Amino acid sequence: MSPVTAGVLQLLALTAALALAYRPLGDYMAKVYSSEKHYRPEKWIYKAIGANPTAEMRWPAYLRGVLAFSAVSVLFLYLLQRAQGILPGSLGFAAIDPDQAFNTAASFVANTNWQSYAGEQAMGHVVQTGGLAVQNFVSAAVGMAVAVALVRGFARSRTGELGNFWADLVRGTLRILLPISVIGALILVACGAVQNFAGIHEVGQFMGGTQQWNGGAVASQEVIKELGTNGGGYFNANSAHPxxxxxPFSNLFEIFLILVIPFAMTRTFGRMVGSLRQGYAILATMAVIWLGFTALMMWTEFAHHGPAFEAAGGAMEGKETRFGIGGSSIFAVASTLTSTGAVNSFHSSYTGFGGGIAMLGMQLGEIAPGGVGSGLYGMLIMAIIAVFIAGLMVGRTPEYLGKKIGTREIKLAACYILITPA
Incomplete structure (x- = not known):
């Protein structure tokens, strides 16, 4: 089988898997966020944090909840890194420097997961699992909660209540992210991903000699890294690390994890606003951009330019041979279009056109399909602006889902699209 055929088959298999998961997962998430039932473990959490999950919040209270939780999360993760030297399971690593600890804490809480350290040489088991992995869950759940609050604003009338942030946060974590992550971690372990709490040990090399290496709860962190569109790798080489x-199967599965919730949330949106057609319209926009970018990336990376490219079957520089050009190109587009940040190849060594596609994907990384939650609310804001402009062109009062779009709404939408580049 030629590399081009293998890449196309991978893309078709991925598209089919996303299509099969779209309806059940989207409907399930809508049910989760619309349910009035609270499970016993959830009640324990509400009691521990002193939250009343049945109390509806207007937008100022919901915003305060988001900011307060994020601030506490930054402080907790910062202190955990600063105390690493005295924690069990630190693998002998010292405490993280103050500036590095704050950089990492802010990055992971914001779901950015930008790393300026080598994980296997800096972070012990407690910080990786009790700090970074926890933030992979809750930062994704916060993004989903904000998206759901915006959807409720469209769906409800004659009320300013948007639900309860604490209930949305807990449900998103326990009912959506955690169950999928448990199943996903088992699949990754079956594929060969590491899952242990081993210490540092000597590992033999193919060319002779040894090097020091440590294990860790890698599979469980890897799955939520992708599912929550986080991106921070356990190891410095990120998803290029074996x-x-x-x-190749684990690679395709990880791409599926990156894309499945952002795409399925359009179904959740349609279900919650009572118009599946609106969800399909947003899905179609996201899918066209994603498929177009992927096709262009694969085309440019498979194009042969000279003897070296012909001998390798395409632009193999910076790519793992076990994934090939197809698996690397699909991963690169999925990662950049969702602002995930996970990589299985070096984007800087792509062809000029391929690197440009990755950069443009980063610029569209919050709408097509975007991160968990952020992609949906980013696309909804684009829809508000588009409807407003269209209304001006035809001389009608702009409306979206029965809501009039006036000066205040457009000012807020303009703030959103200006804050990101600023």
Whole structure:
């Protein structure tokens, strides 16, 4: 089988898997966020944090909840890193420097997961699992909660209540992210990903000699890294590392995890506003951009330019041979269009056109399909602006889902699209 055929088949298999998951997952998430039932473990959490999950919040209270939780999360993760030297399971690593600890804490809480350290040489088991992995869950759940609050604003009338942030946060974590992550971690372990709490040990090399290496709860962190569109790798090489992403199948599965919630949330939106057609319209926009970018990326990376490219079957520089050009190109587009940040190849060594596609994907990374939650609310704001402009062109009062779009709404939408580049 030629590399081009293999890449196309991977893309078709991924598209089919996303299509199969779209309806059940989207409907399930709508049910989760619309349910009035609270499970016992959730009640324990509400009691521990002193929250009343049945109390509806207007937008100022919901915003305060988001900001307060995020501030506490930054402080907790910062202190955990600063105390690493005295924690069990630190693998002998010292405490993280103050500036590095704050950089990492802010990055992971914001779901950015930008890393300026080598994880296997800096972070012990407690910080990785009790700090970084926890933030992978809750930062994604916060993004989903904000998206759901915006959807409720469209769906409800004659009320300014948007639900309860604490209930949305807990449900998103326990009912959506955690169950999928448990199943996903088992699949990654079956593929060969590492899942242990081993210490530092000597590992033999193919060319002779040894090097020091440590294990960790890699599979469980890898799955939520992708599912929550986080991106921070357990190892410095991220998803190019064989401990994180060992086989072509695990590679395709991780791409599926990156895309499945952002795409399925359009179904959740349609279900919650009572118009599946609106959800399909947003899905179609996201899908066209994603498929177009992927096709262009694969085309440019498979194009042969000279003897070296012909001998390798395409632009193989910076790519893992176990994934090939197809698996690397699909991963690169999925990662950049969702602002995930996970990589299984070096984007800087792509062709000029391929690197440009990755950069443009980063610029559209919050709408097509965007991160969990952020992609949906980013696309909804684009819809508000588009409807407003269209209304001006035809001389009608702009409306979206029965809501009039006036000066205040457009000012807020303009703030959103200006804050990101600023």
């Amino acid at each position: 401990f994180e992403n060992p086989t």
